[in-house]
Amino acid sequence: MSSFSITEPSRTQKWVAGALVVGYALITLLPLIWILTTGFKSPVDAISYPPKVFFEPSLEGYVNLFTTRTRVSPEQLQALPPPASWYEEIVRNRDMVIAGPSRYGERFLNSVIIGFGSTFLSVFLGTLAAYAFSRFKVPLKDDLLFFILSTRMMPPIAVAIPIFLMFRSLGLSDTHLGMILLYTAVNISLSVWLLKGFIDEIPREYEEAALIDGYTRFQAFYKVVLPQAATGIASTAIFCLIFSWNEYAFAVLLTSGTAQTAPPFIPTIIGVGGQDWPAVAAGATLFLVPVLVFTILLRKHLLRGITFGAVRK
Amino acid sequence: MADVRLLGLTKSFGDIKALDTVTMTIANGAFVVLLGPTGAGKTTTLRLISGLEQPDSGDVEIDGRSVLNDTPAQRNVAMVFQQYSLYPHLSVRDNLAFPLRSPLLKTPEPDIARKVAEVADVLRITDKLDNKSTALSGGEMQRVSIGRALVRDPSIYLMDEPLSSLDAKLRADLRIELKRIQSSLGATLLYVTHDQIEAMTMATHVGVLDQGRLAQFGSPREIYEDPVNLYVAGRLGQPRINALPADLFAGAPSGAKTIGLRPEHIAQGEGKASQVTRVEHLGDQTRLHLRLDGHDIVTLTDVHTDLEPGDTVAIQPRNPLFFDASGTRIA
Numbered sequence: 139m140s141s142f143s144i145t146e147p148s149r150t151q152k153w154v155a156g157a158l159v160v161g162y163a164l165i166t167l168l169p170l171i172w173i174l175t176t177g178f179k180s181p182v183d184a185i186s187y188p189p190k191v192f193f194e195p196s197l198e199g200y201v202n203l204f205t206t207r208t209r210v211s212p213e214q215l216q217a218l219p220p221p222a223s224w225y226e227e228i229v230r231n232r233d234m235v236i237a238g239p240s241r242y243g244e245r246f247l248n249s250v251i252i253g254f255g256s257t258f259l260s261v262f263l264g265t266l267a268a269y270a271f272s273r274f275k276v277p278l279k280d281d282l283l284f285f286i287l288s289t290r291m292m293p294p295i296a297v298a299i300p301i302f303l304m305f306r307s308l309g310l311s312d313t314h315l316g317m318i319l320l321y322t323a324v325n326i327s328l329s330v331w332l333l334k335g336f337i338d339e340i341p342r343e344y345e346e347a348a349l350i351d352g353y354t355r356f357q358a359f360y361k362v363v364l365p366q367a368a369t370g371i372a373s374t375a376i377f378c379l380i381f382s383w384n385e386y387a388f389a390v391l392l393t394s395g396t397a398q399t400a401p402p403f404i405p406t407i408i409g410v411g412g413q414d415w416p417a418v419a420a421g422a423t424l425f426l427v428p429v430l431v432f433t434i435l436l437r438k439h440l441l442r443g444i445t446f447g448a449v450r451k
Numbered sequence: 452m453a454d455v456r457l458l459g460l461t462k463s464f465g466d467i468k469a470l471d472t473v474t475m476t477i478a479n480g481a482f483v484v485l486l487g488p489t490g491a492g493k494t495t496t497l498r499l500i501s502g503l504e505q506p507d508s509g510d511v512e513i514d515g516r517s518v519l520n521d522t523p524a525q526r527n528v529a530m531v532f533q534q535y536s537l538y539p540h541l542s543v544r545d546n547l548a549f550p551l552r553s554p555l556l557k558t559p560e561p562d563i564a565r566k567v568a569e570v571a572d573v574l575r576i577t578d579k580l581d582n583k584s585t586a587l588s589g590g591e592m593q594r595v596s597i598g599r600a601l602v603r604d605p606s607i608y609l610m611d612e613p614l615s616s617l618d619a620k621l622r623a624d625l626r627i628e629l630k631r632i633q634s635s636l637g638a639t640l641l642y643v644t645h646d647q648i649e650a651m652t653m654a655t656h657v658g659v660l661d662q663g664r665l666a667q668f669g670s671p672r673e674i675y676e677d678p679v680n681l682y683v684a685g686r687l688g689q690p691r692i693n694a695l696p697a698d699l700f701a702g703a704p705s706g707a708k709t710i711g712l713r714p715e716h717i718a719q720g721e722g723k724a725s726q727v728t729r730v731e732h733l734g735d736q737t738r739l740h741l742r743l744d745g746h747d748i749v750t751l752t753d754v755h756t757d758l759e760p761g762d763t764v765a766i767q768p769r770n771p772l773f774f775d776a777s778g779t780r781i782a
Contacts, residue, residue, distance in 0.1 A: 343536035346503050349523040350530045351599070352553030365540040 170426075176419035184415040198232075199416025201225045203242050203407065203424075207234040242421060245403040250428065251314050252399055253383040256321035260378045261371055263322070264329025265337075269359060271330065272337040273345075283334075286327045294324055295387045305392055312397045320392070321382035328381075329374050336370025337363065372439035376432065383429050400425050453514035453606040454479050455500060455639065460509035462495055469495040471663040472509065477607065477656075480637045482630070484650045484671075486686050487660035493643040494533070496660070497609040500641065501528050513606050524555050529600035533611040533643075535592040537584040537599075544580040547571065547598050556603070570598045573628060590617045594625070601632065607639045614649065626653060647687055651675070659683045681778040684711050690738055690749040692772075693717075699744060700768050704782045711772035714751040722767025727758050741766065 147155070176184050178195040207229055210218075218235070221227040229236050271279060301320065302311075310316030340363055348358035364371075390402040404421040408414060455477040462470040470492045477483045485493045498504040500511055502523035510517050518526045529550070537546050547567045551558040558566070571577045574594040579587060584595060597613050613629075614622045630653045633640055644650055650657055650671060657674045659666045659682075667674060667683045678684035684692045697707035700723070725748065729740035737756055741748040741764060750766070752758065773782040 341534070341536070343532055343534050344538060346523075347530070347532060347536040347538070347599075348549070349503065350501050350528060351550035352524045352527075352555030354522070354524065354554070357554065362538055362540075 173419045173422050177416055177423045179416050179419075181412070181414060181416055184419070185413075196228070196416075197225070198228050199414070199418075199420035201228050202414055202417035203420045204240055205229065206237045206240050207232075208237045209234050240407075241403065242400070242407075245398055245400045246424070248314065248393075248397055249383060249399040249401070249425070252317045252321065252397070253379055253428070255314070255318040256325060256382045257375055257379040259318060259322040260325035260329045261333075261375045264326055264333050264374065265364075265367065265371060267326075267330045268333035268337050269363065271334050273342065283331070286330055289323070290327045298388065298391055301388070302391055312393050312395055314397050317389070317393065317397055317399070320388060321385060324385075325378040325381055329378055332374045332377070333367065333370050336367050340366050368439045372436040376436060379432055380429055453639065454512075455607050455641070456510075456512040456515075457496070457500070458510040458512065460496070460499055460511065461507045462492075462499060462504060463507055468663050470499070470506070473660075473663070473665045474509075475658055475665055475668055477639060477641055479639055481655045482633050482640045482642065482653055483656045483658060484654035485641065485643045485658050485660060486645075486650055486674075488645075490662075491660040492663040493660055494611055495663075497530065497611055497641065497643060500526075500607065501530050501609055502526050524553070527555070527605050529603045529605040529608050531596050531600045531608070531610040531613040533613075533615065535596040537587075537592055537595055539583075539585050541584060542580070543571075543576060543582050543584055543587070543595050546584050546595055547580075547602055550599060550603050566602045570601045573601070573632065574598045574625075590621055593617060597625075597629075604636075607641060610640065610642045612643055612645065614644070614646070629653065647689055650687065659686050678772065679780055681709060681711060681774045681780075684772060684774075684780075688713050690714060690751070693748045693750075694774075695743075695746050695748070697773060699723075699746065700771075702768075704773055706775050706781055707773040708776040709774040709778070710768065711774060712748070712750075712768055713772075714749070716769055716771045717748070717750045717766050718769045719750075719752065719764055719766055722765050724763050724765050727760050727762045727764060729760060730756065730758055739764070 175193075177199045178197070179190070179193050180196045180198055183190050183193045184199075205225070210233060212233065215230060215233060215235075218230075221230055226236060270276060271283060276282065305311045305316050305320075308316075310319070344362045344366070345355070345358040348362045349355065353361065384401060385399075386401045389399045393399060393402065400421070404418060404425065407417045407421055457473055457475045457477075460470050460473045461468070473492070473496065475483075485496060487493050495504065499506050502518070502521060502525075505519070510519060512518065513526060513528075537543075538549060541549065544567060547570060548563045550556065551563045551566060567580070568577070571580055574597060576591060576594050576598065579591055579595075584592065587595065593613060593616055597610070600608055600610070614625055617625060626649055632638065633653075642649075642653065654671050656668060657671050658668045659674060661682050667679045669677075671687075674683060675687045678686075681694060685694070693712040694709050695712065697703035697710045700710065703710060723743060725741040725743035727739060728742050728747075729738075730752075731738040731740070732754075735754070737752050737754050739750050739752040739756070739758065741750065743766070748766070758764065772780060775781050
């Protein structure tokens with residue numbers, strides 16, 4: 139088969155395209171690989187120059203991430219009973235003992251509650267609003283949609299001070315609810331616009347068929363529109379989660395204790411006794427996991443095409 | 452099943468009057484076909500009866516009771532959409548079961564299974580029951596969408612060109628099947644089509660819509676043989692009725708502007724000489740295109756005719772229809 143085809147790329151074209159894609163993927167993955175490997179380096183290896191590509195892996199970064207430690211003199215160390223666990227041993231090798239757990243776990247949990255909470259709320263409200271905008275005669279529809287989008291037109295931090303004052307007087311500062319509401323407010327415009335696009339593409343005939351088949355409008359929405367909007371809902375949820383999960387500026391400003399999320403917490407790990415890059419890198423690596431898992435779980439819904447073709451255009 | 456009455460039904464979309472004071476009774480057990488070109492208001496009529504649209508004025512009565520304030524579900528009508536509208540996320544089986552599982556019917560699962568199997572058998576889609584509804588051909592989708600109506604026992608079936616995208620053979624089979632189902636169930640049906648054969652063979656009554664107005668309502672033979680105006684006369688008949696100036700032939704009644712000649716209204720052999728311009732052999736019939744005093748006429752002739760373009764044929768009208776200047780039938 140050596141026939142010329144205008145649709146099928148040639149062998150050389152495929153190679154060039156493949157090489158470009160792989161090359162670009164490597165470049166974009168490099169920072170991630172750097173963070174991932176740094177998390178498993180010893181503090182010395184982490185700052186060595188030239189950087190070490192091959193190193194002896196260590197869990198010290200992860201141990202430091204989850205613990206607080208105090209330095210003890212060699213004599214005190216001698217007097218202690220032998221280490222009870224592998225992580226205690228790692229710590230003792232640095233002339234330290236574990237004083238207690240760090241706050242990383244709590245902060246991580248805060249991120250989970252606030253991130254997923256606001257994602258759920260944004261997608262839930264966004265779907266209802268998008269459906270209404272798509273299907274009903276809403277007075278001033280275009281103006282309302284523009285108004286919703288206008289909240290995206292400035293950097294959110296531009297309104298940080300009013301929000302800070304508002305939160306303080308409402309008692310929402312440093313609360314989970316406050317952060318969930320705030321991230322929902324930021325995400326809702328994205329969510330309404332994205333989902334409206336998806337729902338617009340679902341022909342009304344399906345709902346009409348369901349209405350005649352004996353269902354109420356809400357049941358038609360639930361049984362016919364929602365399953366077909368799954369693609370849009372999944373991708374919107376991913377975008378919302380990525381924003382609220384990674385958000386830093388508001389988190390620094392509005393949370394300090396009970397509701398502090400992981401992003402403002404991770405840099406504070408650097409603090410005690412030199413710059414502990416492996417622990418920071420370990421914190422960042424673990425921080426990636428939920429978004430990654432969430433995206434992989436929803437990936438199958440991102441495949442388009444399942445909803446097309448049953449209505450004659 | 453029930454009587455369905457439309458009383459002065461009017462509906463506008465913006466400046467366009469889709470339906471204009473349409474009054475008609477679809478008697479219990481009747482098979483009513485709505486005819487009319489695109490935009491005549493056929494689909495709008497179905498949507499008003501189903502409750503998907505609200506009329507500007509007029510009333511829809513099902514079983515003697517106004518249903519204007521009822522939701523589509525409460526009206527208990529079944530509808531076959533022109534665009535199939537199969538639920539793409541469900542299998543064929545679940546599509547057919549969907550109306551039976553509704554809060555309206557709440558059919559027990561064994562009954563659902565039995566009904567779905569019955570309908571699938573009639574429509575010859577049994578082997579497709581477990582397919583995704585998107586993995587079907589156009590004809591199969593259309594049959595599933597008919598099936599989704601047939602599983603129910605509604606007050607009326609509304610069908611919007613349900614056979615339009617089937618191939619000729621399947622269409623003929625399903626036409627007979629639909630008619631059989633309708634008569635055996637005693638079902639009431641309102642059926643929209645462009646297809647003359649469907650209208651003539653299935654309908655107990657035909658309603659002809661003209662720009663939102665009901666031009667005529669009657670049996671298929673009445674509509675064909677006794678049209679009230681030129682518009683209705685043009686709706687049925689293959690080849691179409693020839694509309695010619697009334698003075699082309701002698702004997703027109705006074706006031707007649709147009710003479711309407713169906714192929715069977717044209718006697719060949721005597722009368723005015725016309726030229727053959729084209730002969731179309733369609734197999735079961737042969738169409739003869741004639742030219743008479745600058746007017747084109749289409750008629751039928753013997754299937755094995757020897758006529759050729761250029762030949763001369765003498766023709767004269769036989770029991771023709773006459774219309775006045777406004778198109779109204781006068782004789």
